[in-house]
Amino acid sequence: MATSVSSSLVPLLFFARISGLLAAALVIYWALVFKSSFLPQSTSQEDLVYAVLHPLLMVIGFILISGEAILVHRWLPGSRGFKKSVHLCLQGLALACGIFGIWTKFHGNDGIVANFFSLHSWMGLICISLFGAQLCTKTK
Template sequence: MATVTPSLVPLLFFARISGFAVAALVIFWAFSFKSSFLPHSSPQEDQGLIYSALHPLFMVIGFILISGEAILIHRWLPGSRSLKKSVHLCLQGVALASGIVGIWTKFQGKKGMVANFYSLHSWMGLICILLFGAQWLMGFLSFWHRGEVRSVRLRVLPWHIFLGLYTYGLAVATAETGLLEKLTFLQTKRNVSKHCTESMLVNSLGLGLALVSGIVILAAVSPKYQALQSKLIYSSDGKKCMSS
């Protein structure tokens, strides 16, 4: 059985540590600064507060962190390739469901969907979810449908990897625009100080997301195993073919 390259061990470790730190920050923000998600909350508005607080929780923890873990599955999970693909697909499915629910919670306010769909953040979020859904479906059809020809899967694989990393990066960029949008609103509309605890927390959350994404993408493009997974085999007529 192939083992994880030693150079990847620190990356995987820091990916987990930074991921837990980001999760802790967004949970602390959602539950400790409730007025930031729904000003002047009253008992009748508790449901709206829940929806507003659930949006960053689902999008950051459920969508970004879980999809990042799904990318890392191929780098650390022991076992067969079939097992890795199964866990990868399941985690990506959970991330997709979390993203859909996260967007749904944002549209549960009194103003409805159209009023919330006006900013760069909202446009990027919708594009990201659509790309992620297409990517998940492409992965399912290309790598799990038993009738697929191996040569077709090999041709699709580079595009699957590219689109996966691109969508993951787009999700992080979308979250960063959301944090900037939220912090700008708090500082201009509600006179939240630029040096207060909440401002520092949101900025730290943004830096944490940038750190996590960098580590995940670096681990994804680094050499996977000590042993080569793909070997070049030369046939008797001198032609080169690849087997994995």
């Protein structure tokens, strides 16, 4: 019975993965074509790389890797404990991508305080904090 359920979910899993990869590809396209939306003033190439890494790592971490961690319970064969440990490892990797993505935003010349004047910044910090707190409660 489990085989028929998992085989009926194959198209849905395929669609979910293709959608996530498409989102990451669109972020890369956006970064390469519309560079001025990341850094309006002309600055160094290094600043542009750090500015592009922030949205890219957030999409890869919180959409692709975290989404795969959610789907792992459906497609991965093995025991429940094995699935839970793979899920935890993927969530940890997603958290690491998120933390590194935030670090890239703080790497600029503006400093840390200059990045906290928008609702986006505060919501992102709250989101990553709650994600990390959730991960800490899973290990117990």
